[in-house]
Amino acid sequence: MSGVALTLAKKRARAAGFGTNANANKYLNQDYEALRSQCLSSGQLFCDPAFPAAPESLGFKELGANSYKMKGVQWKRPGELCSKPQFISGGATKTDICQGALGDCWLLAAIASLTTNSDVLGRVVPSNQDFGSGYAGIFHFQFWQFGEWVDVVIDDRLPVKDGKLLFVHSEEGNEFWSALLEKAYAKVNGCYEALSGGSTSEGFEDFTGGIAESYELRKAPANIFQIIQKALECGSLLGCSIDITSAADSEAITRQKLVKGHAYSLTGAVEVHYHGGLEKLVRMRNPWGQVEWTGAWSDGSPEWNSVDPSERPNANAEDGEFWMSFSEFMQQYSRIEICTLTPDAITGDSVKPWSVCNYSSTWRRGSTAGGCRNNPNTFWMNPQFVIKLNEEDDDPNDNETGCSLVVGLIQKNRRRLRKDGEDMHTIGYAIYEFRGKTDVHLDKNFFLTHAQKARSETFINLREVSTRFKLLPGEYLVVPSTFEPNKDGDFCLRVFSEKQTETHLNCCFQETVSDSEVDANFVALFKKLAGSDMMISAVELRLILNKIIAKRTDIKTDSFSLNTCRVLVNLMDDSGDGKLGMGEFATLWKKVQKYLDIYKKNDLDHSGNISTTELRMALKEAGFSLNDAIFQLLVARYADSDLTIDFDDFVACLMRLELMFREWDSIQYLLVYAIIRVSKDR
Secondary structure (H helix, E strand, O other): OOOOHHHHHHHHHHHOOOOOOOEEEEEHHHHHHHHHHEEEEEEEEOOOOOOOHHHHHHOOOOOOOHHHHOOOEEEEOOOHHHHOOOHHHHHHHHHOOOOOOOOOOHHHHHHHHHOHHHHHHHHHHOOOOOOOOOOOOOOEEEEEEEEEEEEEEEOOOOEEEEEEOOEEEEOOOOOOOOHHHHHHHHHHOOHHHHHOOOOOHHHHHHOOOEEEEEHHHHOOOOHHHHHHHHHHOOOOEEEEOOOOOOOOOOOOOOOOEEEEEEEEEEEEEEEEEOOEEEEEEEEEEOOOOOOOOOOOOOOOOOHHHHHHOOOOOOOOOOOOOEEHHHHHHHHHOOOEEEEEOOOOOOOOOOOOOOEEEEEEEEEEEOOOOOOOOOOOOHHHHOOOOEEEEOOOOOOOOOOOOOEEEEEEEOOOOHHHHHHHOOOOOOEEEOOOOOOOOOOOOOOOOOOOOHOEEOOOOEEOOOEEEEEEEEEOOOOEEEEEOOOOOOOEEEEEEEEEEEEEEOOOOOEEEOOOHHHHHHHHHHHHHHHHHHOOOOOOOOHHHHHHHHHOOOOOOOOOOOOOOHHHHHHHHHHHHOOOOEEHHHHHHHHHHHHHHHHHHHHHHHHHOOOOEEEEEHHHHHHHHHOOOOHHHHHHEEEEEHHHOOOHHHHHHHHHHHHHHHHHHHHHHHHHHHHHHHHHHHHHHO
């Protein structure tokens, strides 16, 4: 299936509900229920051919086949490691997640966050999985991957060294849900080693489908308390932590019972009347279920005696949850992460979820990989997205008017490319205020004359760059890019708000002139070229065009091919006889002359050919406004390896576009005609 057809198929599938958490796509087309039934029928435990118990599933360098770390590694099923293996015993808890010989603590912190929210956990870890009577050596998990949910099947053969699990394991040693979850996530990313190093936000998002923001509290915006309150209102997950300065600090407990280097949840933010004023408070939760803050506003502290009972929460139980003043929170904690969930992840009616817009696209060398604003000649070639903000926030407590939104840019599948020597690109985006047609790809002149309205905080080599904005109602253009131009990559742009974006494809055509409208001088030329039948075939057209362009020293060409000339004839042949009459040839002649002028005008360095950057400008001048996917296909088909296009390929490109759009117009006409006929018959 071609790239365009695949994109359309995916859009239709999403519209039909496929790719949601409730109807996840089958990763690598592996159906858990079908495979499990086959295993139970055959009496054989499942062995996954897509992620085998072999060195390539472990890694490629430090965990590669020749690494000393992997010597003696075996693959064993849980039943070979203990007498009574359990999938989940007594609920999923923090003690089920102990790090092994893999630098994926970022992932384990995200997994630990699942244990604090049973609804979110249930979306990632499907129920009814165990080692009981229906056991077949097969398990499955669900992850969000760049706009869609996938159901990932694995066998339960786990890497073992010296009789112990090599990677994540439970404290008790007989509970295996976390180890199997880690294996499924390694499969999605290519191997275990691909999980080494990362951000907790990355796991957070893949387990929820939400969008994560991170704030350093020392540099937090002035309205961070309002941001926290609104995040809680829309059902977001909030986590925070205290930085450590050395390994000895990890999980060290302070004098007032806060744990350093430990992930807390923030579950509430309120204001209470206190001593004639308003006191901002936040509610924290230690997932250990104990070890609580003992300072001001802690359980049973005297500050609560000065608060009206109607505003006073039940804050005396030793359950790991406690209150503290917001000012104290800002002093004690180092950072906060906010993961805004998608509407389908929220089960209660008491929250106001944000809606989500998700757009997938690509950067391709020579066509849509223009680099950042430091590259003004190519920056405009990057994919462009229009965001329409229609309504201001409805928040009486916020003095700043505008529309809140979080824009996230994710580069896809970069972990899988590590074994090929690739890693994360340095990415970011710019936002421009925009008025005009939303179906036109803006050119270089726009970006040379308009300053950006907002931008991502920085260009950085992380999987995702996300930033929160508050913008006035209107239309805005988002331009995502790599820092350097000509970097190939796939990406996903997400906007968490109540707004929409639109993309359109535009083109215009020239009608064929009649024989009576042909200039007298051209009639004489045509008679000389056409011969006795007064028609020009594809073979004759090729001879004519090549004879003409051979005399030109200002353009480069390797001559028109017979195939190209057949396309030109097919485009202009209104009579259907496979040849060009006088009027048809006159129209084609005007087109070729027009395209030669456009070609010369956009050959800015007078090299005799045009670059792919110049091609997009030339296409626009010729009347074509194309989306990025179509332009990428044109570059792949017509550009040489040095990303240049000579004149004959330029003409062939334009003529194929006209033919394609003419056929599309015909299809649309027939559809409208059919609808009218059906309506009339009724």
